Amino acid sequence: MIRKHILKNIEEEYVTESELIEKLNITHEHLKENLNKLKNAGYDIRHEDSKGYKLFNVPDIIEPFEIERKLSTEYIAHNIHFYQEVTSTNDLAKKFVDNNAPEGTVIIAEQQTAGRSRSNNDWASPEGGIWMTLILKPEVSLLEASKLTIVTGVAIAKTLHDNFNLDTGIKWPNDIMIGNKKICGILTEAVTDYDKLKAVLIGIGIDVNINTDDLPEDLHDITTTVNEESSEEIKRAEILNVFFRIFEEFYNEYKEGNFKHIIAEWRRLSSTTGNRVKVYKDGKAMIADAVGIDTQGALIVELDDGSLEKIISGECKIIDE
């Protein structure tokens, strides 16, 4: 993790080589080798004879040392496992749970070859996105665990909305949308030992520095990406750092039983409420008006005869009428 420490030392001001060697307690050769690695990875590190080294720009890298040098959480993402290519981060996370990975462990990959989404569809996962799984171990019932879908959706929507000026909305239960295009999907899975909850896996896919042209054709009209929506260049590690901080806050509230505040944020960020929707109850499709979300995160719809129904889980399609 020497690269993290080098970057931390040269990010604010010029630092001489001898200062670096002394501070980091490494050899001249070791320093040179790591500076070269960083430069090759795209870090814009400049050297001036009298002043030393200074960091001018960072590449869009999601390797642990880049995320960790700005991490401000108490326990979320304190263990990051990075892979260049995996089948799916959720699948890999199950093995980490078997090996007793601590709460807050993150599995992150540059590419997934078999990324999944809800209802077992594929999830396109080319380079430039955020493909990761968060391992959580709350001491709650399976029913309570399902609320983590809402917690995560709110944390991502709030991250992109409040910190990166993206006009995100949440489509119930947990798709993050900009207008009617999806920018992030969440796949929550429970790992159980008989009926005891061992862990909850939160699989998150955010389309960041991807062009929709590079996605499969059937996604072109229904997907958008951070770099297509933002006028600024946004780096994945920046998004991750804000997300981990906000997620930890909400997750702590959830563990303390304060789900009310999370639901209030959901209501603020909802792009579902007020729309005509197609939802399913007991296998039966119905067209209705989405009018809100209840205290547990269930969608409330109003049928045309004025009656109210709660939709606890499933898909929700917004209908143009």
Next chain:
Amino acid sequence: MIRKHILKNIEEEYVTESELIEKLNITHEHLKENLNKLKNAGYDIRHEDSKGYKLFNVPDIIEPFEIERKLSTEYIAHNIHFYQEVTSTNDLAKKFVDNNAPEGTVIIAEQQTAGRSRSNNDWASPEGGIWMTLILKPEVSLLEASKLTIVTGVAIAKTLHDNFNLDTGIKWPNDIMIGNKKICGILTEAVTDYDKLKAVLIGIGIDVNINTDDLPEDLHDITTTVNEESSEEIKRAEILNVFFRIFEEFYNEYKEGNFKHIIAEWRRLSSTTGNRVKVYKDGKAMIADAVGIDTQGALIVELDDGSLEKIISGECKIIDE
């Protein structure tokens, strides 16, 4: 209405006496007399020998000429009837309806001696507040007319929230609150001819430039006023002008059948949703969680057994738990 025209001419820049006389087509004496009236009413009008007259500051006056000189509506408040003291503007408005007052007529008073609120309580109406009734004549059923309560509540909350930086929320069905204190009440009444709707009277009371100390003692802890909440001095005519404009927009949408947008604004401004409330259904009190509002403006509550109920009308008390 010569005072309105004098003010319009001198509000932006200095205008000489001869220019005023020519523009307004009045005599020198008539001009002098009205300038004196304005100065006596508190208008800060200054005169410089070479440049003429200019308006520097206006008093907190709600007489028609002051409201009308800034009015930007198409038809709302194009007829304003002002009284120094009335029993209640709603009572007086009924007589105007009998005399075929046009839609948008406003009855406004400096003081009410017998102001009323919902459930027939008194409404304290000292000088410094806005006490008025708006006469509307929409061609709708009685059931549709009841939605005007929501339209008006949203328009007032939005006026104070978006234009005067007050942290207003709407307590269902239509109290305008800042925190847990009321700042505005609305009393909607229908005037019918047998079962045909003749007019809807929207009685509005806003506590603007009033000190709560001057209100009856039982209101001290549950009432707040614009001048106590705002760091700036806000004049009643300014509030009225913004309100009339916003109300007209919402009312036009309502008449076109676009209630959806008004409900969306209600949801944004709601201070009820997310709270524990005491409401009444079929005369029976119940404690429940307020979770939203339906397409028609009914409050949706969730009982502790998870069932949903719609509350179509009545009182709603927010409970600290």
